[in-house]
Amino acid sequence: MIITAIDTNIYDQPEFVEGRDVIGVRFEDLVLDKRIQRVALPGGEELGLRLNHGHPILREGDVLKADDKTVFVVEIIPTDVLVITPSDIHQMGFVAHSLGNRHLPAQFSKPGELTEKAAMIVQYDHTVVSFLDEHGIEYQRTELVPPIPFRHSGHTH
Structure with a gap:
């Protein structure tokens, strides 16, 4: 079976799953924006994704x-991340500048979303841990499903 579009999300339309089993099909963060890929369903059946250009990420x-009994949905595997919580605006600027020079993709959360303080979230990297430890910057290593997949963006100097 080839899927060319995704038009239903169970969190947007929870009534869609009424009376049916929901089975998650696990995806890594890195493949959520790939338009063309093969997906193995639990039980061995394969689906082909051939999403149109411009289709939003999964x-x-x-x-x-979906059929009368079962709904197969995207389930994103949590990503190994560092949640960095600088102590003040100076430390935040230092961290953002230093990690930005490495061209690391980063995301940010507001106070109360992940931690009590605002946080910078980057994928786990042992060199980042060394940098943070060396400079006494508070962080926590954890796994989470980021709201937006991490992507390296192209750049030029």
Whole structure:
């Protein structure tokens, strides 16, 4: 079966799953924006994704396939990340500048979203841990599903 579009998400339309089993099909963060890929369903059946150009990235809960009894949905595997919580604006600027020079993709959370303080979230990297430890910057290593997949963006100097 070839899927060319995803038009239902169980979190947007929870009534879609009423009376059916929901089975997650696990995806890594790195493949959520790939338009063309093969997906193995639990039980061995394969689906082909051939999404149109401009199709939004896959999201948690997107329906891949459904029948009268079962709904197969995207389940995103948590990513190993560092949640960095600088102590003040000076330390935040220092961290953002230093890690930005490495061209690391980063995301940010507001106070209360992940921690009590605002946080910078980057994928786990042992060299980043060494940098943070060396400069006494508070962080926590954890696994989470980021709201937006991490992507390296092209750049020029």
